[in-house]
Amino acid sequence: MTENSQRPLRVLAAMSGGVDSAVAAARAAEAGHDVTGVHLALSANPQSFRTGARGCCTIEDSRDARRAADVIGIPFYVWDLAERFREDVVEDFVAEYEAGRTPNPCLRCNEKIKFAALLDKALALGFDAVCTGHYATIVTGPDGARELHRASDMAKDQSYVLGVLDERQLAHAMFPLGDTLTTKDEIRAEAERRGLAVAKKPDSHDICFIADGDTQGFLANRLGKAEGDIVDESGTKVGSHDGAYGFTVGQRKGLRIGHPAADGKPRYVLDISPVDNTVTVGPAASLDVTALTAVKPRWCGTAPTGPGAYTAQLRAHGGETAVTAELRDDTLHVRFAEPVRGVAPGQAIVLYDATRVVGSATIATTERRTRAQALAG
Amino acid sequence: MAYLDHAATTPMLPEAIEAMTAQFARAGNASSLHAAGRRARRTVEEARETLAAALGARPSEVVFTSGGTEADNLAVKGLYWSRRAADPARTRVLASPVEHHAVLDAVDWLGEHEGATVEYLPVDTYGRVRPEALREAIERDPDSVALATVMWANNEIGTILPVPELAAVAAEFGVPTHSDAVQAFGQTELDFGTSGLAAMTVSGHKIGGPYGIGALLLGREHSPVPVLHGGGQERHVRSGTLDVPAIAAFAVAGELAARRRADFARDIGALRDELVEAVRAAVPDAVLGGDPEHRLPANAHFSFPGCEGDSLLLLLDAQGIECSTGSACTAGVAQPSHVLLATGSDPELARGTLRFSLGHTTTRADIEAVAKVIGPAVDRARSAGLS
Numbered sequence: 025m026t027e028n029s030q031r032p033l034r035v036l037a038a039m040s041g042g043v044d045s046a047v048a049a050a051r052a053a054e055a056g057h058d059v060t061g062v063h064l065a066l067s068a069n070p071q072s073f074r075t076g077a078r079g080c081c082t083i084e085d086s087r088d089a090r091r092a093a094d095v096i097g098i099p100f101y102v103w104d105l106a107e108r109f110r111e112d113v114v115e116d117f118v119a120e121y122e123a124g125r126t127p128n129p130c131l132r133c134n135e136k137i138k139f140a141a142l143l144d145k146a147l148a149l150g151f152d153a154v155c156t157g158h159y160a161t162i163v164t165g166p167d168g169a170r171e172l173h174r175a176s177d178m179a180k181d182q183s184y185v186l187g188v189l190d191e192r193q194l195a196h197a198m199f200p201l202g203d204t205l206t207t208k209d210e211i212r213a214e215a216e217r218r219g220l221a222v223a224k225k226p227d228s229h230d231i232c233f234i235a236d237g238d239t240q241g242f243l244a245n246r247l248g249k250a251e252g253d254i255v256d257e258s259g260t261k262v263g264s265h266d267g268a269y270g271f272t273v274g275q276r277k278g279l280r281i282g283h284p285a286a287d288g289k290p291r292y293v294l295d296i297s298p299v300d301n302t303v304t305v306g307p308a309a310s311l312d313v314t315a316l317t318a319v320k321p322r323w324c325g326t327a328p329t330g331p332g333a334y335t336a337q338l339r340a341h342g343g344e345t346a347v348t349a350e351l352r353d354d355t356l357h358v359r360f361a362e363p364v365r366g367v368a369p370g371q372a373i374v375l376y377d378a379t380r381v382v383g384s385a386t387i388a389t390t391e392r393r394t395r396a397q398a399l400a401g
Numbered sequence: 402m403a404y405l406d407h408a409a410t411t412p413m414l415p416e417a418i419e420a421m422t423a424q425f426a427r428a429g430n431a432s433s434l435h436a437a438g439r440r441a442r443r444t445v446e447e448a449r450e451t452l453a454a455a456l457g458a459r460p461s462e463v464v465f466t467s468g469g470t471e472a473d474n475l476a477v478k479g480l481y482w483s484r485r486a487a488d489p490a491r492t493r494v495l496a497s498p499v500e501h502h503a504v505l506d507a508v509d510w511l512g513e514h515e516g517a518t519v520e521y522l523p524v525d526t527y528g529r530v531r532p533e534a535l536r537e538a539i540e541r542d543p544d545s546v547a548l549a550t551v552m553w554a555n556n557e558i559g560t561i562l563p564v565p566e567l568a569a570v571a572a573e574f575g576v577p578t579h580s581d582a583v584q585a586f587g588q589t590e591l592d593f594g595t596s597g598l599a600a601m602t603v604s605g606h607k608i609g610g611p612y613g614i615g616a617l618l619l620g621r622e623h624s625p626v627p628v629l630h631g632g633g634q635e636r637h638v639r640s641g642t643l644d645v646p647a648i649a650a651f652a653v654a655g656e657l658a659a660r661r662r663a664d665f666a667r668d669i670g671a672l673r674d675e676l677v678e679a680v681r682a683a684v685p686d687a688v689l690g691g692d693p694e695h696r697l698p699a700n701a702h703f704s705f706p707g708c709e710g711d712s713l714l715l716l717l718d719a720q721g722i723e724c725s726t727g728s729a730c731t732a733g734v735a736q737p738s739h740v741l742l743a744t745g746s747d748p749e750l751a752r753g754t755l756r757f758s759l760g761h762t763t764t765r766a767d768i769e770a771v772a773k774v775i776g777p778a779v780d781r782a783r784s785a786g787l788s
Contacts, residue, residue: 060715101715148785149712 033152035059035198038138039092039100041085043215043222044157044201046092050218051200052155053096059155061093061100064142066109067233092220105141112136114233118246121269124296125370128185128340129231131384135188135322143196153198158182161202162194163380170194172324172381175202184337187374187384188322240270252301254281257294257310268296271303274311274366281305294392312363312393318356318373318385327351327383334375334382336360338367349375356385363393403767405724407607407699407760408556408584414609414654414761421611421650431643432634441645448652455659456603456618457592464617464635465648469583469604471628472617473503475639476579476600477550479625481511484547484577486626491547493518495538495576497562498743499528499555504581505739508550517547521743527692528560528744532570543574548599551578553585557727557740557756558691559700561589568597577623583607583615587658588666588697593618600625603655605647609761610654614647669759670698676757676768677701683776688750690741699759702727704746705779708753712782717755720774727756752787 035057037049053059063086086102093100113132120127143154159175160183172194175181189197201211208227215223234242247269254263263281265271275293285291285307292311295304321327331350336358338345346361358373367390375382404412413421429441446460453460466472477494484491496508498521511517520538522530530551539546549571554561568578577599582591587608593601600623605614617639619625624638631640658665680687680703690702705713710726717724727738741751757771 060719099715099718101711103711145712145785148781149716150781 032056032058033198034150035153035155036142036146036149036151037061037098037155038142038157039063039089040157040228041082041088041092041222041225042157042228043212043220043225044159046089046096046157046220046222047211047215047218048155048157048200049093049098050096050215050220052198053098055200057155057198059096059098060151061089061096061098062142063089063100063102064109064137065102065104066106066113066137088222088225092222095219095221103142103145105137108141109133109137109233112141117231117233118243120370121243122247122298123370124268124298126272126368127370128372129233130185130340131188131372134186135193139189139193139197143193147196153196155198155200157201158186158199159202160186160199160381161379162197162199169325172197173202174376174379174381176205177207180208182340183376183381184340184342184372184374187324187372187381189324190322191325194324243267243269250301252303254279254303254305256285256291257304257306262291262305265303268298268301268303271296273368279305308365310392311365311367313360313365313367313390314363314393315357315359315391316367316373316387317389318358319354319388321351321354321356321383321385323383324381325383334377337374337376338364338371338387344376347375355388403722403770404762405722405757405759405767405771407763408756408758409725410606410612411609411760412762413606413611413650414657416657417610417650417654420653421646424646424649427645429645431645432632441643444645444649445643448648451652452603452616452655455655456586456601457594457596458618459594459621461621461636462593462618464619464639465643465651466615466617466635466639467613467641467644468606468615469501469581469602470503470615471639472602472604472615473501473579473581474507475617475625475628476602476619477504477507477548478511478515478628479638480548480577480579480600480623481515481517482626483624488544490545492516493520493542493545494547495520495522495535495549497522497524497528497530497551499524499557499560499740500550500552501556501581501583504550504552504579518545522549522551524743526744526746527695528555528558528740529562529692529695530567532563532566535567536570539571539574539576543576546571546574546576549576549578551580553580553582553591553601554589554697555691555740556584557738557754558702558744559584559697559758560692561585561695561697563695564598565596572597577620584697584700586655587662588669588699590662591659599623605651605654608654608658610651611647614644614651616651665761666698669763672763672765672768673698673701673757673759675765676759676771679768679772680775683772684779687779690744690746690754699763701757701759703755703757704741704750705753705755705782706750707787708779708782709785709787710752710754712785713753713755713778716778716781717771717774720770720778722771722774725756725758727754749787753782 035052037059039045039061090100113129117129159180161173163171165171174183212223230237250267253261256262271293291305294306335344336347347358349358369387371387372384374384429437431441431445449460449463453463494517512519523534553564564580571578579600581602583604586603599620601618606612629640688704
């Protein structure tokens, strides 16, 4: 059973000014819910204008959302959560990079802003649920508990960035787009049919608070230049860098290493050590991760007991991979059935049981195949 | 629906709508010399006379503008430029800190781009400027003052400022005074002729006239440098083809505002007092903003401790009550009110404000609607807290 068939609820629809959240709000209203639209002002500079598909919370987005709300026929407000967003998302993003990790700010925003700051205020004001344009499905399980599942259309599924939601947050979440097997073109057509002017608006990309898309420039501006060494696995210096935070595990391009590797093969970032400001590079085979530990787990329901078999997703647009996972002392220990590449500390691992989101945790350490194993394998 | 946001805009009076629509189908540029132009000119000049009479001014002292904002900009910037052109030493601009943004931002712009030294006059907890405070500010260096600008009545908290007394002080030193009287028109007596002002701003849509029309009452001895250059239509200080339908309707609304003022103030003041009592009964710790004595009869402004004004607005809107937090919006985002901060209000308290502004369509049922829901709304907004 999906939320659409439930009794009418008082719903607060988060409206970014984009097409997905507008259609989501329209569907919630059409389903008979009492919907109020809210645009979150998250930018430190709400007077800015859009540049193509980039930027967020611009004055145009706010106006687009306001117009959409009027077409849908719902009240609309702008709530300023810029200060909370700065503290919980932007500063966390910078601190994570500074610590040599690779964060996903969208997860943090869902966890701390949309389904915390916004949800708490909504509940206090008498609303029952927060509605967003995410592609994910909420299913009421056999025991009556709410479960988060992948969207019907796996190609659009966004359950990964919602994997941080706990049971309470989920109990008050509504995703009207998740249970439809519609393409993005069809969502746009639906918006058009509903008279929503945002139907043709380009999708937003990248990180909303880095308007020009230049993450390295943003970090360099925030963290300053910090020159250090690039070394190979034996510790030999092979190059230098302007700041270890500018690298991501698995990165190949932009290393600017002068002389080639002994075997002539491309080299990848294997490790980032903020303590000695060193970036370690090596061959692709050394990227193979066989196991990891992850901290700060969050469960969409009860925490699993004992080791279990799951599928895992490691990136917003990554594939699934088979794992066994066990929770010990609040740390998640994960072993991969097949080695995986491009696993960076700071990223979230989201565990699934078939389509159901079990929970998520932040990757802390990875275990690589030894060189001997890699060569043998 | 209880519409209690008349200070933002008030519905047009039927008489004004009639006057306006009667003009729409008629051709005629008031600057044209043919018969159609003469007819349009006559409509404009009759409207000018009507408005002048309503405001105690000479017809030639009425300069039509596109509204309050333009009139404020013309007065503040134009008088600054002309006064400085006559004597380069005149660069000080004295302003109250509770001005509308149309004055405040114009004054700040002069400070940032035109070499003005902006001095904000001290106000009391009600937002009133004392004449002695203005005198002290001018006396520090009388020859360097370009102009003073002090609003007649505040748009947020409803306080009426002692404008004629202030203008009299400035006049002793030969300093011209401008006053934004947009909120005062129709609620308190305005007599430009005896006010001692050099310039005074009024607006159409706050008194039951149309949007997009206003006027700067401008003493005949003052020639502010224009903000808009062009055909020189209005005394060569304001250019642009005159909006005949809007001007005709503005004059009708202005005449009615002046004629009905005393009755309106008495009746609406009584309703306002009922509203204040009802809110206080429901929320005993609500703080009434503004001057309890010198205030606009249609204004009630409250601070509710522990509440976010935005939350209250949403909750009341859901109950069919339309009011305002009273503070300016940027992209819809509420900013702390500069008016409350200037009056020394606790910034935390200043976040939980509501402005109810009554008008010609307000009935006792509207007040009863507020009385019914304000208590529960404040309780709920308090539980949502200050995020």
